[in-house]
Amino acid sequence: MNLTRRTILAALSATALLAPLVAAAQELPRNVRLVIGSNSTGGDTYQNAAIVADALAEKLGINIKVDAVGPTEAFKAVGRDSRGTTLMIHHDQSYLGYLYGVRGYEDIFASYKIGPTVSVNPGNAYLVPKDSPYKSMADILAAAEKGERVRVAIQPGGVSEIGFSAMKYAAHAAAPGSEANLVPVNTGSQSDKDQALFDNLADVINGSIQSNEQYTQLPADDQKAMRFVWITARPETLRKAPEAGMGAMTRDDMLKFASPETSVPLGEGKDFTFDKVFFFIYNKDMDPAIVAQIDEALAEVYADGKIEKRLTDAFFIPDFRPSDEARAHLQEKNDTYARIISEIGEPSN
Template sequence: MKPIWGKTCLALVVSAAMGVGVSAQAADDCPLPGNLRVVIGSTSTGGDTYQVSSMVVDQLADKLDINAKVDAVGVMPGFQALQRSRHGNTIMIFHDGAYLGNLYGVNGYPNIFDQYVVGPTIAINPGNAYLVPKGSPYESMSDVIEAAGNGKQIRVAIQPGSVSEIGFSALKNAVRLKYPGKESNIVAVNTGSQADKNQLLFDGAVDMINGSVQANEQYTQLPADDQKAMRFVWLTAREDTIQQTNESGMGDTTREQLLGYTTPNVSVPMDDSQDFTFDKEFFFLYNKDMDPAAIDCIDNALSDIYDQGEIQEQLKKAFFVPDFKPSKEASSYLKEKNDQNQTIINDLEG
């Protein structure tokens, strides 16, 4: 077994090798199972949640010398499996959709801050984007806001109750701030997969879609007369987040070009003093009764992994941004993020 669980566990391994007796109390300092199931809030093994989880979990398993399997079970089965796992045999990795679903009142989404332990953040997908056809009259988000304010309905394809909807809500809020009462001109067309959203744009059934740099960049390279040709108009990620990606960017779109679609180059006001930005972040979730020592063990192992630097290179190659925050810091940070987005949603509903 690899002596890599921090000072206490290192002492246990050394003591065992020397034939020194180890108390049961000390052995419990790292109470992780030899087989760990990591459920994710997605059923896709090709999506960003699975990609991030696989990279991080593989390194975690190697670091802790355990077997760990990423299981793409989906949102509700993931929460249910986590609820049943009081002894830490099952943990979960998900993204901001875990709390946004609850804020939007989606059936089955719990309040994660009450029902679970929020663990460490591990990565950001900086590619959350909004796109229009290349032939669209809307050259910018300012054009979209102005059109809605002047009575034009803008149809936006989103997946309801998740990361794609919070950008939609921010756009409606921006219209409300500048043109009170006109925010209803930003119209949601609720759908499911990215392929479904793309098809609605291809067919001219919507004016704008939520997409991603990873999934949609290829369509932005098509000639304008191609029915599938798209154009980015907004990346919700913070400018600092995009700055941390590789200079080459994604596909044929450089980092410098991507920065042109972020604040401050694109303005979607959140209030009178700041623009809305949103990083899609991935993090661990634990059962409420999971042993705090096991949580600390994972925190310490991940801290070592991120200190070594290899995981950063892996993540960046796949156009993710490394984003490790230990559990206590991550929990406070994500709760603040939850509360900020709740304000936007409540303002629109009020």
């Protein structure tokens, strides 16, 4: 029995004990608004939220509408509603924004309730032009140590930046002071980061398998041709991806760019890894019975297996953890990344 199945069965057993409470106390209303921390209806946050919302709505016999309002408005909306009428789904940006001191972000562990995790996007990555002299992350860190200025395009303050912070951390550990040669090129969307590479304004960019794999198939003399140098996902996460991978990139191809084959040292014999996890966020005063109701319903949904196919087909890794387990997991990630950000001298609250 794998870990995911054990987690699901444990959640079902635990929530079964709470069934009388759920039946007697407050439950989710008939119509629920699910706000997401993204303004896009075509991105990975919306895709995840839509898949989960459909499955949860069907299981509970209610209506759930996904509303792409962006992080600031999403936090405001869920912060105003303790009845369960408004729920939120977002990813690690929710706590990374606070660690990086981004305006409008609060400590989610103090200001909100953490709900269950639902999936992982294993695609977070870093790329270089196909004709770049940097063939690997080892080359990039060695260049910084030799005094070369390496420009890295990121969207500051969250998921896009955390891998860059890890690069600086590894550079500093290998040769103190060399981290200053890793220079951020602060951009906006993925298309902005791509354009920085096309225009030779950056040597490395943060990207994703989903967005950038297409560019790796171009011939080397094409201005848009790219090459992966690092995929931040844990190898055990990538091994759950379809063997065929995405596009022309198989799962085995992906693993070559992930730890341990591609190493960005974190110290104590460990590599830095980062899984982009999607999870629910609730009003801090929401009735525990509703929390239990959602945990139980999702445990049954994931045990059924249909949602796993939908998520996997969209190149997401199913990752259900009930609320208590999810909070502990995310708090551990938060604490690790807080240490990295703090030790390289970047903003942290």
